[in-house]
Amino acid sequence: MHRLLFLIVFFISINVFSRPVSYTGGTTFMAMNNGDRISSHVHYSPKYFYSLGYRFEYWKDKDYVNHFLQGNYLVERFNNIDSQANIYLKTGIGTSTYLEGDKDYNKSYFISGSADWETQKLYSNYEVRYSDIENIEDFILHSGALGFAPYVGNYGDLHTWVLYAFQYNEDKNKNKLTHGPKLRFFKNTNLIEIGINNRKDLILNLIIRY
Amino acid sequence: MRKNIIIILTILSALTFSSFSHDGENHSSEHRLKLDYKASVGTIDPNGKIIRVNVKGLVCDFCARAIEKVFMKEKSVAGLTVNLEEKEIKIFTKKGMNIDDDIIREKIKDSGYIVSSIERI
Numbered sequence: 001m002h003r004l005l006f007l008i009v010f011f012i013s014i015n016v017f018s019r020p021v022s023y024t025g026g027t028t029f030m031a032m033n034n035g036d037r038i039s040s041h042v043h044y045s046p047k048y049f050y051s052l053g054y055r056f057e058y059w060k061d062k063d064y065v066n067h068f069l070q071g072n073y074l075v076e077r078f079n080n081i082d083s084q085a086n087i088y089l090k091t092g093i094g095t096s097t098y099l100e101g102d103k104d105y106n107k108s109y110f111i112s113g114s115a116d117w118e119t120q121k122l123y124s125n126y127e128v129r130y131s132d133i134e135n136i137e138d139f140i141l142h143s144g145a146l147g148f149a150p151y152v153g154n155y156g157d158l159h160t161w162v163l164y165a166f167q168y169n170e171d172k173n174k175n176k177l178t179h180g181p182k183l184r185f186f187k188n189t190n191l192i193e194i195g196i197n198n199r200k201d202l203i204l205n206l207i208i209r210y
Numbered sequence: 211m212r213k214n215i216i217i218i219l220t221i222l223s224a225l226t227f228s229s230f231s232h233d234g235e236n237h238s239s240e241h242r243l244k245l246d247y248k249a250s251v252g253t254i255d256p257n258g259k260i261i262r263v264n265v266k267g268l269v270c271d272f273c274a275r276a277i278e279k280v281f282m283k284e285k286s287v288a289g290l291t292v293n294l295e296e297k298e299i300k301i302f303t304k305k306g307m308n309i310d311d312d313i314i315r316e317k318i319k320d321s322g323y324i325v326s327s328i329e330r331i
Contacts, residue, residue, distance in 0.1 A: 048319065077267070
């Protein structure tokens with residue numbers, strides 16, 4: 001049942017946008033398959049600097065799911081002539097359960113901080129997240145990406161980015177570090193990211209923004 | 211005397227014609243100006259106003275879609291165009307309608323950006 005649920009959530013919520021806040025009054029849907037987990041996040045921004053929503057995660061290696069009520073807050077945005085940078089805080093509280101075996105719901109929460117910086121040619125982001133999943137695990141996860149645009153498109157053009165992403169889980173004994181290239185394409189409000197990491201996991205993010 | 215009247219009338223006619231023709235040229239060039247623009251979203255009302263807004267942080271097409279979403283909810287806006295290279299948007303208002311600078315600043319802020327200048331063309 002849970003497997004069916006996350007598959008439904010994953011395939012329905014391919015309408016996503018990777019920013020944790022949107023414009024005032026905007027609703028955002030996001031979904032990612034980034035190797036160790038499948039996740040989706042739906043949020044609404046009453047104002048441009050914060051959003052409230054729901055996050056679903058399926059962690060593949062330990063076979064459990066998280067359901068979080070999530071809040072995102074834009075701490076600071078640096079709007080410059082040729083660049084934009086953002087600092088965000090995110091937190092979620094909810095429940096977690098294994099898909100097989102003990103199916104008790106456990107209390108869980110996470111807190112994270114992230115930053116990004118981009119121009120029309122360069123992109124970078126970094127996030128650190130602490131998760132505490134009662135009776136299952138707690139861990140600190142670092143992730144980020146660096147990239148460049150091979151050409152600069154104007155509004156409405158097909159935009160292409162070449163990115164190199166990494167993820168480092170401090171609390172894992174093996175596969176602490178995963179990394180690999182990915183390509184990002186977007187046109188208008190449609191975005192797709194495809195890549196592969198050093199464990200040969202497929203990275204696939206499909207995004208549509210409304 | 212008759213000669214003088216004819217000369218004066220001729221000069222006045224010439225000046226009047228010149229004035230009308232100059233005015234006509236202005237209208238024509240203004241019309242051409244509007245025809246030169248293409249709205250990224252919505253339409254351009256040839257009788258509306260054009261407002262050029264320079265925006266800080268306008269680097270990403272995907273993120274700039276917020277500007278469309280926010281401004282197209284305004285009743286006075288017929289359309290707009292976004293130029294990432296110039297970091298500017300042009301707002302095309304409907305005939306007889308306007309949008310205040312303060313509202314433009316607020317809408318740009320709601321979209322996640324900051325206005326650096328506003329110019330009415």
